[in-house]
Amino acid sequence: MSIVLHRSIVKIQTTKNIMAQTGKATTEKQTFSRTTSVSIDIHAARAIAWKLLTNAPDYPRWNSGIISIEGNIAASQVIKLKSKLAPKRTFKLKVTDFEAEKRLQWGDGQGSRIYTLTANGNGGIVFSMTEKIGGLMFPLYAKYIPSFDQSFEQFAADLKKEAETIQNLKK
Amino acid sequence: MTTELFNEEFKGVTGQLKSYVLRITASVQDAEDIVHDTYVRALDKLHTFREASSLKTWLFTIASNLAKDNLRAQKRWVENVTDICREEALANPQFFGEAMQIRTESPQGAFEIKEHIAFCFTCISKSLPLEQQLCLFLKEVYEFKVNEIAEILDISEAMVKYYLHTGRSKMIHIFDGRCALINKEGVCHQCSELNGVFNPKQKFQEEAMKIEMVKEAESGGKEHLFDLRMKIVQGIDPFESGAAVLQLHHLEHNRNVMEKYV
Numbered sequence: 350m351s352i353v354l355h356r357s358i359v360k361i362q363t364t365k366n367i368m369a370q371t372g373k374a375t376t377e378k379q380t381f382s383r384t385t386s387v388s389i390d391i392h393a394a395r396a397i398a399w400k401l402l403t404n405a406p407d408y409p410r411w412n413s414g415i416i417s418i419e420g421n422i423a424a425s426q427v428i429k430l431k432s433k434l435a436p437k438r439t440f441k442l443k444v445t446d447f448e449a450e451k452r453l454q455w456g457d458g459q460g461s462r463i464y465t466l467t468a469n470g471n472g473g474i475v476f477s478m479t480e481k482i483g484g485l486m487f488p489l490y491a492k493y494i495p496s497f498d499q500s501f502e503q504f505a506a507d508l509k510k511e512a513e514t515i516q517n518l519k520k
Numbered sequence: 521m522t523t524e525l526f527n528e529e530f531k532g533v534t535g536q537l538k539s540y541v542l543r544i545t546a547s548v549q550d551a552e553d554i555v556h557d558t559y560v561r562a563l564d565k566l567h568t569f570r571e572a573s574s575l576k577t578w579l580f581t582i583a584s585n586l587a588k589d590n591l592r593a594q595k596r597w598v599e600n601v602t603d604i605c606r607e608e609a610l611a612n613p614q615f616f617g618e619a620m621q622i623r624t625e626s627p628q629g630a631f632e633i634k635e636h637i638a639f640c641f642t643c644i645s646k647s648l649p650l651e652q653q654l655c656l657f658l659k660e661v662y663e664f665k666v667n668e669i670a671e672i673l674d675i676s677e678a679m680v681k682y683y684l685h686t687g688r689s690k691m692i693h694i695f696d697g698r699c700a701l702i703n704k705e706g707v708c709h710q711c712s713e714l715n716g717v718f719n720p721k722q723k724f725q726e727e728a729m730k731i732e733m734v735k736e737a738e739s740g741g742k743e744h745l746f747d748l749r750m751k752i753v754q755g756i757d758p759f760e761s762g763a764a765v766l767q768l769h770h771l772e773h774n775r776n777v778m779e780k781y782v
Contacts, residue, residue, distance in 0.1 A: 520666045
């Protein structure tokens with residue numbers, strides 16, 4: 350019985366992962382926080398996706414949601430990000446985790462965003478992005494923060510398109 | 521490989537090596553020194569050459585490493601290099617005096633629009649990060665394959681593709697915004713200005729329309745126009761062409777200006 354149950358759980362989790370890698374964003378809301386995630390399969394070398402994620406001045410060229418990123422995306426560095434979702438604001442973010450070609454995290458007092466690259470077993474990669482925002486005052490201002498779902502899906506789609514274009518360049 | 525055979529094959533590659541290093545360094549002196557040092561180093565290490573790659577690839581590897589060492593301490597140029605250098609040239613009567621003398625006296629002192637397009641590409645490409653510039657020249661001008669460029673620059677093929685794509689995208693964007701030959705709104709008219717100075721009797725528009733890139737400017741897509749621009753660069757040897765001395769004088773001027781500016 351327990352084996353059957355265990356298999357069912359594994360099956361559900363696997364299905365969830367496969368669905369999640371199609372680039373559809375999901376948001377989980379809690380009283381003091383909100384977490385948005387997206388995952389997508391990319392048929393490109395990990396190094397290409399990593400370069401795209403860490404080359405700050407190049408973002409506006411391929412990422413339709415970013416107006417600009419100033420600074421150096423590297424361990425412990427501070428960057429200034431302007432996004433189309435909130436074009437009047439400049440987010441000052443600190444890079445808090447930087448593991449080459451695997452994991453990148455930046456954030457501020459209100460939240461943090463994590464990017465990960467993992468092998469997908471088919472010679473490509475899975476790109477995942479999660480952002481958690483929140484805090485004790487979160488319930489007071491939560492309704493003023495727009496949904497991230499669409500911008501997350503666009504980010505993942507832009508990265509996939511650009512990385513795969515580069516991967517498929519003529520040899 | 522015997523020394524005799526090496527010398528013979530080196531001679532065949534020298535022209536390409538020299539133009540490559542010139543385009544990377546923008547310095548005639550550095551190009552000559554680096555090509556000389558490439559010869560000396562290659563001859564010294566000839567016993568290590570396993571012929572797994574072509575001699576040309578091996579020589580470009582040595583030259584690229586020497587050029588990278590040479591450029592390590594130097595800052596990259598800026599996208600609007602031609603605007604800045606134009607202002608400096610206009611304020612410097614000596615520059616035009618020398619250029620006019622070259623134009624009238626040197627057998628390689630002609631002013632040709634195509635030559636200026638190639639010269640302009642060299643200058644603006646120096647605003648790219650070095651890896652992008654190297655990949656772009658090696659692929660688009662010297663026709664190396666991605667795997668050969670990976671070997672020359674000692675980076676992965678994925679990174680070669682990344683640098684090629686980003687370098688190419690950036691150059692397309694710059695020329696689309698600047699070059700009046702392909703965009704009526706382009707801010708740079710130096711080809712026509714200089715043609716007016718050096719070839720006052722020539723009708724610029726007629727001359728320009730002989731160039732495929734200009735002819736196709738309105739109908740061709742940005743990628744295609746860039747390919748045509750690269751064909752122009754590929755077809756010109758900056759040391760041997762009929763306009764070489766004039767353009768090298770111009771390049772030397774721009775390098776001196778940029779060294780002070782950046």
